[in-house]
Amino acid sequence: MPATIVDIKERTGLSLATISKYLNGGNVLPENKEKIDAAVKELHYEVNEIARGLVTKKTRTVGILVYSIESPFSGILLHHVGEALRKRGYGMLIVDSCNDEEIEEKNLKYLVNKKVDGIIALPVASKGDFLTPAKKADVPVVLLDRSFTDAEYDCVRIDNRRATYNAMKELISRNHKKIAIIASQKEYTGRERYKGFIEAMDDAGLDVPEEYRIYGTHSIANGYNGMKQLLSLENRPTAVFMSNYEITLGAMLAINETGYNSPEDISLLGFDYQLLFHILQPQVYMVEQPMKQLGDHAVNRLLQRIEDSDVDDSPMEIVLSTRLQTGNSIKTL
Amino acid sequence: MPATIVDIKERTGLSLATISKYLNGGNVLPENKEKIDAAVKELHYEVNEIARGLVTKKTRTVGILVYSIESPFSGILLHHVGEALRKRGYGMLIVDSCNDEEIEEKNLKYLVNKKVDGIIALPVASKGDFLTPAKKADVPVVLLDRSFTDAEYDCVRIDNRRATYNAMKELISRNHKKIAIIASQKEYTGRERYKGFIEAMDDAGLDVPEEYRIYGTHSIANGYNGMKQLLSLENRPTAVFMSNYEITLGAMLAINETGYNSPEDISLLGFDYQLLFHILQPQVYMVEQPMKQLGDHAVNRLLQRIEDSDVDDSPMEIVLSTRLQTGNSIKTL
DNA sequence: CTGTTAGCGCTTTCAG
DNA sequence: CTGAAAGCGCTAACAG
Numbered sequence: 001m002p003a004t005i006v007d008i009k010e011r012t013g014l015s016l017a018t019i020s021k022y023l024n025g026g027n028v029l030p031e032n033k034e035k036i037d038a039a040v041k042e043l044h045y046e047v048n049e050i051a052r053g054l055v056t057k058k059t060r061t062v063g064i065l066v067y068s069i070e071s072p073f074s075g076i077l078l079h080h081v082g083e084a085l086r087k088r089g090y091g092m093l094i095v096d097s098c099n100d101e102e103i104e105e106k107n108l109k110y111l112v113n114k115k116v117d118g119i120i121a122l123p124v125a126s127k128g129d130f131l132t133p134a135k136k137a138d139v140p141v142v143l144l145d146r147s148f149t150d151a152e153y154d155c156v157r158i159d160n161r162r163a164t165y166n167a168m169k170e171l172i173s174r175n176h177k178k179i180a181i182i183a184s185q186k187e188y189t190g191r192e193r194y195k196g197f198i199e200a201m202d203d204a205g206l207d208v209p210e211e212y213r214i215y216g217t218h219s220i221a222n223g224y225n226g227m228k229q230l231l232s233l234e235n236r237p238t239a240v241f242m243s244n245y246e247i248t249l250g251a252m253l254a255i256n257e258t259g260y261n262s263p264e265d266i267s268l269l270g271f272d273y274q275l276l277f278h279i280l281q282p283q284v285y286m287v288e289q290p291m292k293q294l295g296d297h298a299v300n301r302l303l304q305r306i307e308d309s310d311v312d313d314s315p316m317e318i319v320l321s322t323r324l325q326t327g328n329s330i331k332t333l
Numbered sequence: 334m335p336a337t338i339v340d341i342k343e344r345t346g347l348s349l350a351t352i353s354k355y356l357n358g359g360n361v362l363p364e365n366k367e368k369i370d371a372a373v374k375e376l377h378y379e380v381n382e383i384a385r386g387l388v389t390k391k392t393r394t395v396g397i398l399v400y401s402i403e404s405p406f407s408g409i410l411l412h413h414v415g416e417a418l419r420k421r422g423y424g425m426l427i428v429d430s431c432n433d434e435e436i437e438e439k440n441l442k443y444l445v446n447k448k449v450d451g452i453i454a455l456p457v458a459s460k461g462d463f464l465t466p467a468k469k470a471d472v473p474v475v476l477l478d479r480s481f482t483d484a485e486y487d488c489v490r491i492d493n494r495r496a497t498y499n500a501m502k503e504l505i506s507r508n509h510k511k512i513a514i515i516a517s518q519k520e521y522t523g524r525e526r527y528k529g530f531i532e533a534m535d536d537a538g539l540d541v542p543e544e545y546r547i548y549g550t551h552s553i554a555n556g557y558n559g560m561k562q563l564l565s566l567e568n569r570p571t572a573v574f575m576s577n578y579e580i581t582l583g584a585m586l587a588i589n590e591t592g593y594n595s596p597e598d599i600s601l602l603g604f605d606y607q608l609l610f611h612i613l614q615p616q617v618y619m620v621e622q623p624m625k626q627l628g629d630h631a632v633n634r635l636l637q638r639i640e641d642s643d644v645d646d647s648p649m650e651i652v653l654s655t656r657l658q659t660g661n662s663i664k665t666l
Numbered sequence: 667c668t669g670t671t672a673g674c675g676c677t678t679t680c681a682g
Numbered sequence: 683c684t685g686a687a688a689g690c691g692c693t694a695a696c697a698g
Binding site: 014015016017018021026027028029032051053054055056057 | 667668669670671673674675676
């Protein structure tokens with residue numbers, strides 16, 4: 001039903017080529033310009049992006065593959081990604097993997113079939129196999145927040161290991177020796193942060209007994225159960241490092257329920273700062289990621305690959321730095 | 334570079350029509366079936382959805398127009414919407430209005446030009462004017478969470494006014510008389526909840542002095558500043574109703590900072606339950622919305638309009654019920 | 667600057 | 683059941 005370029009042709013008597021050219025920013029006689037403008041207005045003409053995409057082989061759409069759209073962390077990241085894309089004239093086709101690798105695999109194919117110009121992926125899987133269809137179809141992919149062990153794709157992220165290592169100094173320098181960790185072994189970020197933790201402890205000559213290592217998933221449940229378990233130990237740790245937002249929430253829930261207090265009974269160090277942690281008592285020390293920069297860099301790198309034909313083709317990691325948001329959740333021993 | 338149906342034609346010797354028919358579930362001789370399957374596999378053929386869309390005039394994509402993708406509330410809703418769409422074979426093209434009406438207007442046009450089959454809108458604007466391009470292009474729209482005064486579009490939501498009215502009974506029946514409100518006059522939901530509040534107070538014969546009415550936006554800042562203001566009044570209220578998630582967060586931040594306690598010094602009633610409120614002290618009484626049902630109903634209604642040609646055409650409101658999540662933030666006077 | 671022509675990759679008549 | 687041919691709405695040569 002909507003007007004097409006042919007309707008404009010009939011209305012103005014001009015040729016398709018002239019109209020198309022003008023509509024795409026080309027030059028035409030002022031007289032024709034007016035004619036076209038008038039027809040466009042009267043007919044409420046809007047380009048059919050589908051038809052355009054078929055011939056240009058560009059959709060000006062970037063596919064976003066996100067492990068979970070529900071997580072507040074990804075929400076904030078997507079906001080920045082979307083803003084950066086919008087400013088450069090791109091839209092985003094978001095697919096939610098619901099933390100499920102099978103769904104993720106299907107979603108990836110869906111994006112490729114939709115002919116997105118590129119993909120920004122916050123993957124569930126820890127290997128890049130599922131990205132093969134994109135590679136085959138020559139669709140560039142930039143990983144965001146989460147990387148794979150083999151650096152086959154561009155990736156924009158923080159140095160999770162180092163960020164954790166440095167944050168741990170806060171606990172160690174304040175004389176904590178019995179430090180436990182609740183982390184994820186399922187997610188890339190959780191594993192990296194775990195390594196940073198272990199390194200920091202090793203370098204400080206501190207032992208981490210098995211019972212101090214809660215190594216599950218990035219979930220509220222893991223934080224909750226993990227903290228309960230730690231608090232019930234005979235030899236209770238004096239401090240706990242929690243490797244992400246959800247774990248931190250869950251852990252604090254457990255502390256509240258069991259009647260312990262932080263930092264009196266237990267000191268806390270978390271990851272993924274959000275405004276929310278201002279209103280919790282205590283205010284938790286948190287490693288904060290530069291969300292806007294992460295989104296901006298991912299978009300820049302992807303559009304570079306899409307728009308510059310002669311871009312440096314080798315995979316590239318962009319690693320941004322973090323800061324430690326201080327609070328009052330750590331007691332000096 | 335990817336294989337097309339023509340490549341399959343050359344490989345199998347069959348005609349385009351036959352291949353297309355089979356690929357779309359039609360019947361062909363078993364012999365040909367095998368040939369096509371083999372070719373598809375060898376060539377890694379995948380349909381070009383763009384080309385298909387151009388001829389079928391269906392993209393199997395639903396546009397999502399969301400006021401802010403950053404809000405945890407919308408994140409959860411989008412998760413459910415996405416899941417429901419995926420199960421029915423649709424994808425979602427999400428555009429983020431960043432709480433800005435101008436962006437929203439442009440985004441709407443973008444979706445229409447992208448030829449989405451339908452749109453689910455969580456609008457910023459409080460009037461439906463900006464949706465005209467969708468109407469003109471015959472793209473069905475279902476509003477979600479937020480409605481307009483004139484019921485021109487389908488809408489799936491809760492009864493904000495009644496939900497507030499009923500929740501207020503909890504405060505009123507526990508003898509609170511000096512009850513303040515922090516709400517939004519910018520958003521539809523805020524205004525409706527404000528009305529429900531006023532009605533409840535009126536019916537209880539309770540007065541709401543001007544200084545008890547903080548009427549700004551749904552933001553952490555409004556909650557924070559509003560609560561500070563209320564706490565500094567000479568004639569302090571004994572209870573406060575907060576009209577959404579962000580306001581509740583901000584208000585609790587203010588309470589924590591000023592050293593007051595809830596429920597001892599002030600009783601609290603909020604809106605938009607989230608797991609997070611379990612770990613705050615006190616646990617706030619919250620009106621909880623049926624998120625999954627909201628998403629499911631929005632998708633069902635939209636797909637009905639898209640797929641059933643002879644659907645009841647008149648705009649329809651689907652209003653779901655809420656429940657009150659109890660906590661310990663209300664003192665009985 | 668303008669117009670003609672030929673597709674993009676697919677589905678869909680309509681004959682055979 | 684199969685194939686030939688037309689065309690979705692647009693852009694991209696290439697002439698004029």
